Amino acid sequence: MSINITNVGRRFARFAALKRINLTIKDGEFLAILGPSGCGKTTLLRLIAGFDTPSEGTIEMEGNKVSSPKHHLPTEKRNIGMVFQSFALWPHMTVRKHIEFPLKHHQFVNQSLRKNMEQRTNDVLKIIKLQDLAGRMPAELSGGQRQRVALGRAIAPEPKVLLMDEPLSSLDAELRIAMRSELQEIHRLTGTSIVYVTHDQGEALAMADRIVVMNQGSIEQIGTPQEIYTHPRTSFVAHFVGKANLLKGSWQGRRFFPEEAAHISWPDFGVSKELKQESIYPVRPEQFFIRRDGGEIPGTITNRQYQGKAMRYTVQTAGGSRQVDTDLTDYFQLGESVFLVFKTIPLADAKEVETGRSENVGESV
Incomplete structure (x- = not known):
């Protein structure tokens, strides 16, 4: 019916x-x-x-x-x-x-x-x-x-x-x-x-x-x-479905410059116009790496939750608390200083495929 x-x-x-x-x-x-x-x-x-x-x-x-x-x-x-x-x-x-x-x-x-x-x-x-x-x-x-x-x-x-x-x-x-x-x-x-x-x-x-x-x-x-999961239209959808981290920054053309990462920009992989108008870039917990050095966003481990197939960390950065899912082999101590790195997502998953464009993730400018 x-x-x-x-x-x-x-x-x-x-x-x-x-x-x-x-x-x-x-x-x-x-x-x-x-x-x-x-x-x-x-x-x-x-x-x-x-x-x-x-x-x-x-x-x-x-x-x-x-x-x-x-x-x-x-x-x-x-x-x-x-x-x-x-x-x-x-x-x-x-x-x-x-x-x-x-x-x-x-x-x-x-x-x-x-x-x-x-x-x-x-x-x-x-x-x-x-x-x-x-x-x-x-x-x-x-x-x-x-x-x-x-x-x-x-x-x-x-x-x-x-x-x-x-x-x-x-x-x-x-x-x-x-x-x-x-x-x-x-x-x-x-x-x-x-x-x-x-x-x-x-x-x-x-x-x-x-x-x-x-x-x-x-x-x-x-x-x-x-x-709904990969291309949320609003900040509410991004956070409610999948608990995306909502990073503030500025959009310049098709690139996003996060406030808390100096000299770093990320490409537009289909971010909605509503999120762009709010100067937001959504990052899922599984889209971040945690590194002890050589990363983009500095932070501190404040919480750790074992989830069976993954470990969820809370990382406090200058912009707020960030949720990050890692493999069980990636183990970090509470209070440890770390860096977050935005993962490269496959080109086939990106909206930019439609325009024939390809850009590197985490490119320094």
Whole structure:
């Protein structure tokens, strides 16, 4: 199902929870709405679901208007499925009964599914990998299994769009990672459009076809996970997704001169005009080397965190605290004086490929 959201706003008294949101959700895509608490992402999902009405603007589903200040199509008349953070399972129903329930009562269930309810139920149980636990009650299941029941119940009637509000946030870290693969597989098998609300950048980057990054009721950027991560448009996106170091300095043509590094300039590898207007250059933690001598930016190691595959250091420089990820073989002591060096990134990853230009990173001037 395609969804068009045009100039949608939602106010609560004097507070603007959403500010002129414009978004098109493509048929069959996995769209993540990403942002911190209070950014408006759940409010937007509630408007799509029909739980609330916009103060301005319109929402269309497959070309039909479903929401505006003067027009509201009830939730039960929208061909959608919902998965909540709390699972919302019925304690007196078995796993099988949960899957059967929407097949009996969902308004948009295809008659062929209803007539072959047992086969459809078995198919869904196989998709969510609970065919051997069909007779169990929710209290007899693990957290991940209960989440799969909620997913199965939502996809059983073959809704046109599946709306998911922080569905993995109540699970432990290991289960969350495992469930990401489950969700991706379900999306591939069903082809249903998914709108997935989360504050977890890892979930959005790992699963989504496109990501909508929201902040304070507005959309900051829309793009593929790679576009959002490698070419953030605003300082908020750069820091929120990937914790980029935002270095201040000056732009002179296509080169950036950081304030805290004398006689050094860095090339423009697709930095947005918004960041250039703020005189900012974003550097990801993995884009810095730490050296004991011969570097560009002097600093001091103030913190060290072991992260399994890497070590994250906090380096205090003249411009502020910088986050740097290194190999485990690169070991530095707290309080040690070091230098940061900006890594050369492959030419194929640079926007300058489009113009046929090539410049060395960290070139002295």
